[in-house]
Amino acid sequence: MYLFNSAPGKNITFVRPTYFVIRGFSGILNIKYYYVFLFFVYIVSVLGNTVVMAVIYLDHNLRTPKYIAVFHLAFVDLFGSSALMPKVLDIFLFNHPSIPYNDCLTFIFFYYSCLSMQSLNLVALSYDRLIAIMFPLHYQVKVTHRFMLSLIASFWVFVITVILISVGLVTRLSFCESVVINSYFCDHGQLYKLACNDYTPSFVISFVLIALILWLPLAFIVLSYVCIGYALSQVVTAHERHKAFKTCISHLSLVAIYFLPILITLTMSSKIHPNARIINLSLTSMFPPMLNPIIYVLQTQEIKGSVKKIFKIGKRTLNST
Template sequence: MDLFNSALGRNITFVRPAYFIISGFFGIPNIKYYYVFLFFVYIVSVVGNTVVMAVIFLDYNLRTPKYIAVFNLAFVDLLGNSALVPKVLDIFLFDHNYIPYNDCLTFLFFCYTCLSMQALNLVALAYDRLIAIIFPLHYQVKMTHRFMLSLITSLWVFIITFVLIAVGLLTRLSFCKSVVVNSYFCDHGQIYRLACNDYTLNSHFSTVLIFVILWLPMVFILLSYSYIGYALSKVASVKERVKAFKTCTAHVSLVAIYFIPILVTFTMSSNIHPNARIINLSLTSIFPPMLNPIIYVLQTQEIKVSLKKTLRIRTQSKIMVKNVIIK
């Protein structure tokens, strides 16, 4: 124990709390209406992402590198909201705000992994659009199924490793003061700031984590679209420019929905009430997974055609079954 205390850097007793208390939404007026809204968002998210995954899986024409990334995004959105929203409702709606230590770290791991993977998946889709527009004649060679699967797998391995390191660093902290986490979930930053021993390493790693899952993807996407815009400006026909840009509208919408609320919230965080900040941050976590499938269904012609085709086949099948039964 003495050796461990010296490793902590202070002569204190190591304390691992039995539980953390999540206090985020408590004390906000009329917050139960927000819980109803969260439940509605979750149901729409589950239905929408399940539909997108089913359509891509069932339609052989959609089994392209681009839609492998879209399928993965729908899966991440479904997994992320399923990890976050039901637990948040359980914590605040049923007053189960005492979360055991290990459960809290597990909750943190799944939330951060899914939120981070959403951003990295947008990078994969941006790269797909970049190759499709800049190198249209070589797209089939450069963007293969194997390449996209390898890219998606690498991103999963990378972000899981990164988040595991963040969680592992939390286990070296001693919590001998407060165990109240002022957030709507087991937030990494809020937890390590509760420690009573040195959390400098956690703070530095948190900065790296934000850079990797927020700023780096955003910069890559902005640079890729700047390059796409420059390439399209060289195209003589306005009709060709519009046609090429239409293939990017769904992805641009996803990028805007994901990054703009986060940037606005962090930029204005010092000027807004803590309760408003918590609600804004929760909306940035749960809203994109709900809107992503809606955007892809409405703005992507291939998915709309496939969905109509699937619904038409199911309707015809039901009519045939009824006719057989009547006969």
């Protein structure tokens, strides 16, 4: 098997590698303990998101537009973690650093699709809170099951389209020098920079994606909470303000957990050591899917009540048998 498969182009030889080599976490002492830690985070993420999905599915009282979005966020977290973590462990813990070219592109598609949907799902939850607090009398009309499902479906169509475009642009790149990706996965940004032909289209689509998937959703969420804050300031009693704001705490926690690490990584990536950047990115990828279900179970009264009810039913069933 040859490392490079070549095909003639107009002026250059187009080179498509058979595989890429993932070289993250190099030169870090006792790094295998960190892989074990990531494995633990992944297991907690799988269990937590599975529990949230099961509770929402089993409790008919939770089949509201808001919890459709919560269910979908848990699904995306579970799917995204499962797309990322098993391969990361295979690469580093079991020392299989090479990944076939097509598998790398497939990984980019699924991982970045889930990462993008996490952000857009927070937009859906933000819109839900905005309408519930600013227009409570019209909430049942404006935020319906059909509306939430349509909104999530439209997000998926948008994400799949733009991620397919970014993956398609990668297939136009020629890798005639290095196939070593200095990251812990098939990082789109690190990958296109290895190309020996013009990667400007990939750079542009990457810049556009960051704007559409990160900055625009964050701007909408911030603006929605400015509006929510203004609406709550018009509420007469402090008790009513606190009660209304309490319904936003879980969502605000999810927003902080998702956006803050990414913003820190983007602003500090050029100033920190590559290994620190890679570790920060890995934590940014794995921690939100683990913490999201914990936050919703602990901070949302409806889900806490449903969990207790399900456990009581299960306990009664076991005692009766």
